[in-house]
Amino acid sequence: MPNHIDRPQLFGHPKGLFYLFFAEMWERFSFYGMRALLVLYMTKQLIYSDEMSFGIFAAYMSLVYFTPLIGGLVADHYLGYRKSIVLGGILMAMGHFFLAIEHPIFFYGSLALLIVGNGFFKPNISTFVGTLYDQDDKRRDAGFTIFYMGINIGGFLAPLVCAWIAELYGWHYGFTLAGIGMLAGLFTFTRGLKTDTFGEEGLPPKNAGLALKFAGISREKIIYLASFASIPLFALVIKYNEIEHYIVWVATFFIIGAMIYIYRSVSGKAKTQLLVTAYFTILMSLFWAIFEQAGSSLTLFADRNVALVGMNAAQTNSINSFFIIALAIPFSWMWTKLSVKKMNPNSAIKAGLGLVLLGVGFLVFALGGHQADEFAKTPMFYLILGYFILTVGELLISPIGLSKMTELSPPKYLAFIMGVFFSSSFYGHFFAGKIAKLTAVKGDANYFAQGYFGDLTHLISGLDPTTTFEKGDAFQQLYSYASVYAGFGAITLAIGVVAILLSPIIKRWMAGVH
Template sequence: MHTIKSNEAFGHPKGLVYLFFAELWERFSFYGMRALLVLYMTKQLLFTDDMAFGVYAAYMSLVYVTPMIGGILADKILGFRKAILLGGILMALGHFFLTFEHPIFFYGSLGLIIVGNGFFKPNISSFVGDLYKHGDHRRDSGFTIFYLGINFGAAVAPLMCAWVAASYGWHYGFVLAGIGMVAGLLVFKSGLKNNVFENKGLVPDENLYKQKHLGIPKGTIITICAFLAVPIFALIINYHQFEHYLVWIVSAFLIIYIIYILTTVSLTEKKRLLIAVYFTALYALFSAIFEQAGSSLTLFADRNVNLVGMDAAGTNSINAGFIMLFAIPFSLLWTFLNKRKANPNSAIKFGLGLLFLGLGFLVFALSAHSVDAFAKTSMLYLIVGYMVLTIGELFLSPIGLSKMTELSPLKYVSFIMGVWFSANFYGHFFAGKIAKLTTVNEGEANMFSKGFFGQVVEFVTGITPEIASQNSDNFQQLYSYLSVYASFGVITIIVGIFALLISPIIKKMMSCVH
């Protein structure tokens, strides 16, 4: 039985409370700024929609590339503490610089946030894992609580920053996001001051950190290089139309570095690392489907749902709202099942996560049965669909965060956390491709309107291409959305069932990691 110690709070290490609030405020700043970004570009900077979407997609992709680099540097030289502080400072500067309306400041700000996120995001998540010893059954529960902090920030920030921007001006909205980041840094600093992390997260090798090149210590060189990298990322965003080349570069880097790690670790660590890669691949698929929330699902809500009490942009907060509702019950559920030795292993949880995600999208597709004369469907299906896919997210995303810290070879834990976040990079890239499948081009048949998927779509929605073509343009757009959702819902369910079937093999390869 686990006894409560003086360095614990609510049955978890006290450091979790500080990391929870630091991450909450960092996510407040990130999602607050993100909520304003596309609107700011189209309404204030007068970018075309294509330009705004291109910049947004490149920015969101790059935000999930830099954690790999930040993870490597923290593992080898900086340690979690210094990496988190450096990342937080860079991100705060990025938010504040957005208040200056000039292309150099605009792209430079996005560059600062991208580089800062690379140092902050993987290392604060790895730090949470570091609070628990291997085999500590509170780990999944702790990560679910941590995940609640992420989503509380994500739910509140868009509403607050959007209100401030609308009431007082865009720049005040960005300032509020910046203040959120500073608040996160102050919380983290107070945790360091109160020594709640004890001896965790320190520089791994003081001699290496202080080793000088051209009279400058390595730690200082990293800080200088971080700032020098900002204009490089700013240029990549500016020339976002070449993003597919970046996908190939990142993939090549990942494969080469993972192969290198495999040559340096034991057989048990090799197996665990391959499972970490397998979980990341499943998460990339999950992310590509899930991230329709910010693109095609928002347009679907705008054009084809009878919204009550909120506009289409507001529907983006439904997911985070359900996370806040369910995160603590899920955390308690894992603890309850642990005590009864009935907690399903991570391989099963991943399969269930994909199953629920697929079911959520089938619920969206089923909304066809409530369609009215204006080709609009009941909002109830949208809310229930979001609720179901949120359950899927809680089975998979926080559990994945937890498992990366356990499955990683000790020397590479932050890099592997960066690999986990790269799933979002691929997810955002492919989410854009999936969203484009929902667009209606006159004279072109929908790729999901015939064959196996055509039968699936007809079975789920009751609509055929012939019925759609005989109705209004708005009805054809509805059919386009729902045919994609039904088809990808079924694909995701099939992958989820496959993941459940092979879960005993995966569990065996994880060797002692639950």
């Protein structure tokens, strides 16, 4: 591995980190700005049902994290990180701008452009961060936490600004603003390239053969053409999202097959370390399946059953990012200080604690049922407190997971393993859509929670199906949300405890990586 200590430094970290920080910040501004509007746009403007909207949203959000598997492979073997990030940024900017045109072809086509573009952008910019540090650099976790803060500055500002613009001038102005944010991220990244901040990092592999021609077309152009050609396919999958489970099976067999191949091609401690990357990916899939009710059912919950003060439902998507911004630097400082004192918990324990806190956060959302008013509106305090708790959980598992992937992965397959890690969001969003659909009321009292979970819902929220059914539609909807959040919150908490108990075994498998 090259030594990076002589690279330009800023605030104790490689200067390139901050170019990637701002590029990712603006890209996430575009992504979260659109995400905050999407479900509300479908239910209020396009007049789609809750179930249809959740199906489209889940298909879009899961596929956004499926394509990084392909984008990571293409970057590893052909384009390199730089070209992949630029290609992804261009496709995503086009997607945001086309979403401003209200027509089914542009609606589904725009989502498909965002899916393909994110596949090239997301895994490779995160992997790029890892290349800025030596393998044993103690600043690595802190650097990824700072990078993670950049993600969430964009995630905080976007729902506030895009939702405000959308409410004031119209939905399509909000989507356009998201597109402008993507262009800003692309400009920031290319500025870093022009100033030679990254040295030799991120260039195409020397044996990529991008200039080789097939039928008179270079390999590089074939990749670009194939990327655009895949857009109609993804648009159809989003429109007919009930077939998405076939993609889940195909992706699963592909990932398992690829991981077996990589496992057989490495030796020694790299084998057990590869198993740990799979373990963390599974935990992250569980985490995102629950966490990503934000943007779908939690946004509608805030719209229908929370007494909001000072913001609308779309803008509540910024609460999580606000807490990450507030906590990222303290957490970064804390990990560094604890490492110096040799008291920093290992990553396996942090992952388990992250799941525990995620579960507690969703129990808090349900807890607000005790103080619901006559309109079935719960105090906003519970929404904010729940988001705070699950944000602390997120900071324990997600940025640390990103960091560990760059340490535990075989260097030859680094971007692909990062893509596998991001597949946790693919699986998470797929199952998050299934969970969100459980919150939809279908005109009767057939709720998710029965038996033990019904008792748990009553204990946590103070609500029961008989009483809420008698009080009308608003209370039926509140009970539906509370039952799902209480039930899955308890399940997640229990899984987190099991993960903590397994942490000594995982620590041994990590073979020296903390």
